Structures are given as structure tokens and as C-alpha cells.
Amino acid sequence: MSNSRRISHPMYSMGPFDIIELGLTTLKDHNNFGQFNYRSSVVLEEKTTGKHYNHEILLSGYGSRSTAPIRDRVYILGGRFVKNPEEPKNEADDKAECTGYTFFYDQALTLCIGRTEQYRTKVASLLMSKVGVFGFGVITNRCGHYSCV
Numbered sequence: 452m453s454n455s456r457r458i459s460h461p462m463y464s465m466g467p468f469d470i471i472e473l474g475l476t477t478l479k480d481h482n483n484f485g486q487f488n489y490r491s492s493v494v495l496e497e498k499t500t501g502k503h504y505n506h507e508i509l510l511s512g513y514g515s516r517s518t519a520p521i522r523d524r525v526y527i528l529g530g531r532f533v534k535n536p537e538e539p540k541n542e543a544d545d546k547a548e549c550t551g552y553t554f555f556y557d558q559a560l561t562l563c564i565g566r567t568e569q570y571r572t573k574v575a576s577l578l579m580s581k582v583g584v585f586g587f588g589v590i591t592n593r594c595g596h597y598s599c600v
Contacts, residue, residue, distance in 0.1 A: 469525050
């Protein structure tokens with residue numbers, strides 16, 4: 452029997468994402484459509500201390516060059532969270548571990564809601580606990596190693 456690694460089941464989601472850093476694209480010089488990649492985060496609260504932290508995620512989507520998300524802007528995005536598998540630590544171990552999440556957004560569900568600085572305060576980010584997963588609710592913390600965000 453084959454022991455192939457499969458992508459975990461996607462979690463359908465919607466919420467605000469701050470474009471922190473631009474990633475690689477598949478656009479050639481004269482192409483208008485391609486794959487866009489970004490670094491972003493989901494803002495969460497540590498329940499024991501009450502402090503806020505950013506859980507870094509990758510964003511990826513296919514779309515038009517003219518409507519692609521821009522760095523230092525916040526967008527409401529709709530799409531799917533998928534766990535990122537990691538290669539096994541050694542060849543004898545064939546178990547992949549999660550190294551984070553990628554959010555595959557749908558360009559038709561993309562809406563710019565302002566600049567990044569509009570959502571920052573001295574105390575906390577106004578984006579905390581705003582990303583929701585359909586069927587589960589709002590993401591409030593990162594659970595155990597193989598569970599929800």
C-alpha cells in the first residue's frame with residue numbers, strides 16, 4: 452500500500468488579513484494573471500497571560516496583476532486554510548508534521564479595508580479574533596499540534 456502524504460482537509464474561512472510581506476509570483480513580464488504569495492498572520496490572544504501574538508501564515512491566490520493584494524494593506528479574504536506538511540526529520544521516519552498553515556484565498560472574495568496602521572493600537576491589534584472558520588467559529592487560539600488553528 453502506498454504511503455503518500457496528502458494535504459489535510461481544508462477549513463473554509465473568512466476574515467481580515469494584513470499583507471506583511473510579498474512572496475514569489477508566477478507572473479512573467481507580459482502576463483496579467485498568475486499565482487501570488489504573501490506572508491500574513493492571524494492575531495490571537497494567549498489565554499494564560501492575556502498577551503496578543505501573531506500566528507504567521509502563508510497566503511496564496513491566483514488572480515489579476517491589477518487587483519492583487521498590496522503590502523501594508525488589510526484585506527477581507529475568503530478561502531481555505533490547509534496545514535503545511537513538513538518533511539520527516541530522518542529517512543526512517545515517514546511521519547510528516549505540521550509547520551503552519553497556508554490560506555488559499557479566492558480573488559472574487561477579496562476586499563481591501565484599509566492600511567495596516569489603521570488597525571494597530573498601543574495595546575493590541577484591532578484584527579484580533581476576527582478570522583472565522585465556517586462550522587467552527589472565530590479562531591481564538593492555536594490548539595494542539597494536530598488540531599485547529
